[in-house]
Amino acid sequence: MTTxxxxxxAAPAPARTSFLTRWRARRSAxxxxxxxxxxxxxxxxxxxxxxxxxxxxxxxxxxxxxFPPRGxxxxxxxxxxxxxxxxxxxxxxxIVASCAAAIATVVGTSAALGLHQLRGRRSARFxxxxxxxxxxxxxxxxxxxVYISFLRxxxxxxxxxxxxxxxxxxxxxxxxxxxxxxxxxxxxxxxxSASLGASPWRSFLTVTLPLISRGVATGAVLxxxxxxxxxxxxxxxxxxxxxxxxxxxxxxxxxxxDPTIAASSSLIVVTVSLIFLVALLGSARRTSRPGSANNRRxxxxxTR
Amino acid sequence: xxxxxxxxxxxxxxxxxxxxxALLGGILGVPLWQSFWRSIGSGDWTLEHYSALFTDGxxxxxxxxxGQAAAVVTIVTLLLGYPYAYLMTRVGxxxxxxxxxxxxxxxxxxxxxxxxxxxxxxxDNGLVQRFLGLFGFDDVVLYGTAQGVTLAMSQVLLPFxxxxxxxxxxxxxxxxxxxxxxxxxxxxxxxxKVYFPLSRGGVVAGVILTFTLACGFYxxxxxxxxxxxxxxxxxxxxxxxxxxxxxxxxxLGTLVLVVTLVLVWWANRMGGSMATIGVVAGQTGTxx
Numbered sequence: 001m002t003t004x005x006x007x008x009x010a011a012p013a014p015a016r017t018s019f020l021t022r023w024r025a026r027r028s029a030x031x032x033x034x035x036x037x038x039x040x041x042x043x044x045x046x047x048x049x050x051x052x053x054x055x056x057x058x059x060x061x062x063x064x065x066x067f068p069p070r071g072x073x074x075x076x077x078x079x080x081x082x083x084x085x086x087x088x089x090x091x092x093x094x095i096v097a098s099c100a101a102a103i104a105t106v107v108g109t110s111a112a113l114g115l116h117q118l119r120g121r122r123s124a125r126f127x128x129x130x131x132x133x134x135x136x137x138x139x140x141x142x143x144x145x146v147y148i149s150f151l152r153x154x155x156x157x158x159x160x161x162x163x164x165x166x167x168x169x170x171x172x173x174x175x176x177x178x179x180x181x182x183x184x185x186x187x188x189x190x191x192x193s194a195s196l197g198a199s200p201w202r203s204f205l206t207v208t209l210p211l212i213s214r215g216v217a218t219g220a221v222l223x224x225x226x227x228x229x230x231x232x233x234x235x236x237x238x239x240x241x242x243x244x245x246x247x248x249x250x251x252x253x254x255x256x257x258d259p260t261i262a263a264s265s266s267l268i269v270v271t272v273s274l275i276f277l278v279a280l281l282g283s284a285r286r287t288s289r290p291g292s293a294n295n296r297r298x299x300x301x302x303t304r
Numbered sequence: 305x306x307x308x309x310x311x312x313x314x315x316x317x318x319x320x321x322x323x324x325x326a327l328l329g330g331i332l333g334v335p336l337w338q339s340f341w342r343s344i345g346s347g348d349w350t351l352e353h354y355s356a357l358f359t360d361g362x363x364x365x366x367x368x369x370x371g372q373a374a375a376v377v378t379i380v381t382l383l384l385g386y387p388y389a390y391l392m393t394r395v396g397x398x399x400x401x402x403x404x405x406x407x408x409x410x411x412x413x414x415x416x417x418x419x420x421x422x423x424x425x426x427x428d429n430g431l432v433q434r435f436l437g438l439f440g441f442d443d444v445v446l447y448g449t450a451q452g453v454t455l456a457m458s459q460v461l462l463p464f465x466x467x468x469x470x471x472x473x474x475x476x477x478x479x480x481x482x483x484x485x486x487x488x489x490x491x492x493x494x495x496x497k498v499y500f501p502l503s504r505g506g507v508v509a510g511v512i513l514t515f516t517l518a519c520g521f522y523x524x525x526x527x528x529x530x531x532x533x534x535x536x537x538x539x540x541x542x543x544x545x546x547x548x549x550x551x552x553x554x555x556l557g558t559l560v561l562v563v564t565l566v567l568v569w570w571a572n573r574m575g576g577s578m579a580t581i582g583v584v585a586g587q588t589g590t591x592x
Contacts, residue, residue: 003474006590029413032305032395036387036390036394039387039388039391040388040391043388043462044344044388044403046462047407047409047463048406048409049425049487050418050456051409051413051417051457052421053421053424053425053431054417054420054424056420066424066429067422067425067427067430067431071397072382089424103327106323107323107324108324108354110320110321110323111320111321111323112532113317113320114319114321114493117316118315119315127321127325131325133328133332134328134332136516136564136565137332137336137564137565138519138560138564139519139520139522140515140522140537140540140557141540141557141560141564142332142335143558144520144540144544144553144557145335145336146331146335147544147545148339148342148544148550149334149335149338150335150536163333165325165331168327168331168332169332171327172328175324200316217323228414229416231523232489232523232581235371236541236544236545237308238448249416250416250523250527254527261416261420262420265414265416265417265420266417267415268414268417269417271415272413272414276408296433301364
């Protein structure tokens with residue numbers, strides 16, 4: 001009530017202090033309450049702090065998990081880069097994530113194209129939601145079931161087991177990003193390229209793929225990070241001979257109290273944040289640049 | 305469509321789907337089916353493993369504890385997420401993207417790094433304990449307790465509450481609120497009678513999604529909680545790797561899966577904003 005009345009009360013005296021009047025008029029139209037800003041800031045800190053706290057911890061001299069860290073030292077990083085167990089699990093994680101992301105990208109893109117061609121059919125819609133089920137299924141349910149079956153298939157603790165499980169988990173993410181990229185794709189291009197004599201494969205490589213490349217790239221990054229980060233299934237199908245970085249980190253807290261996890265955590269936090277920030281900035285710049293947006297007009301204009 | 309194909313050949317779209325169906329069906333579908341098959345006695349058609357869940361005295365207790373923990377987490381995330389999502393609709397584009405980045409932060413960072421961060425914060429004589437000590441709460445123990453697990457899980461799940469809420473709140477016309485105020489309604493009444501009912505779709509979607517995900521948490525309770533207060537996911541893991549009770553684990557897993565899918569289906573019907581959730585979950589699904 002009062003907020004709506006205030007401007008009209010302030011209006012009759014425009015000659016006096018213009019700054020104060022303008023400030024009050026702007027403020028009182030529909031102000032953001034101060035308490036809301038305070039609560040929002042607190043929640044934002046709650047979201048961010050627990051992640052950032054690992055960074056100062058990683059420079060600690062002490063070998064405990066007590067905050068604040070004592071002294072400044074790089075010995076945790078030296079530990080990380082000289083200890084075979086940490087290096088092996090880091091390497092394993094890279095190999096598994098690269099292979100899983102490659103498989104998931106090919107399989108997911110292919111599925112998205114297939115569903116795009118079949119769109120509108122009831123069976124295709126059903127299949128689309130069926131392929132999304134790993135996202136919604138609790139990972140512990142998947143992990144226990146996969147573990148028991150992998151025991152029988154001799155896939156526990158093997159590179160192939162990790163790659164297959166992670167590729168299957170990551171495929172829906174690629175499917176989702178490529179499907180949304182195909183949403184703006186105009187199928188008349190394919191007819192145009194076919195009428196000019198291009199084979200379907202060539203049309204895909206030279207027409208479809210460049211237009212959906214952003215969706216494919218986003219999907220590939222998501223698939224890599226999904227696999228690199230995956231803990232629950234990795235915990236179940238690990239073996240002493242083969243384990244990934246998250247498993248080693250989990251062990252370093254639960255089994256052996258190894259503070260090297262602080263160095264490993266902050267390396268991951270910084271690396272992954274940088275990847276995502278670069279991706280965000282890149283996509284922001286690309287959308288603001290005219291001509292490269294995959295809308296029809298710009299492409300038509302270029303081909304004329 | 306362009307060239308005529310022989311009648312016996314399926315539509316090429318189906319061929320493109322074969323790899324995905326084979327991979328997901330073979331690596332995830334078959335194990336889940338086998339697990340279900342074992343739970344009904346591998347062809348003996350018995351329900352004893354399911355009835356055992358309700359009579360062994362442990363499962364029900366853990367189920368109740370999990371439901372309670374998930375409910376508390378859901379309430380906490382709703383109370384924190386609603387004002388945050390509301391603030392997101394009120395600020396300018398720059399601050400909005402800052403707030404979005406803050407919400408997405410827990411998604412980018414590895415689950416273990418985040419849980420390790422919470423471990424440091426909640427440790428005895430850690431930052432949280434000393435912060436509470438400033439207000440006179442000297443003897444709050446958070447490491448190894450349900451409260452500590454709740455605090456950490458709420459942070460991890462907050463984005464799943466904020467994003468559906470934001471998409472619902474963003475579509476509400478604020479002039480309605482101002483109209484109610486100009487007609488003499490006090491701010492709180494205007495909010496409760498006008499604004500909140502319009503946001504109900506987002507609230508329902510966020511609540512059900514958060515509750516569902518909270519029920520399946522494994523790593524956070526295992527790292528921060530105590531074994532004596534394990535949740536359903538840990539029970540499932542323990543039955544599988546330590547007790548080797550594969551049939552019992554299958555029954556429990558099936559139960560959890562069915563409850564999850566029913567809740568998700570329900571949220572899908574109630575919320576209408578599952579599109580956002582799909583994108584969100586698409587970036588996060590496995591990192592629990």
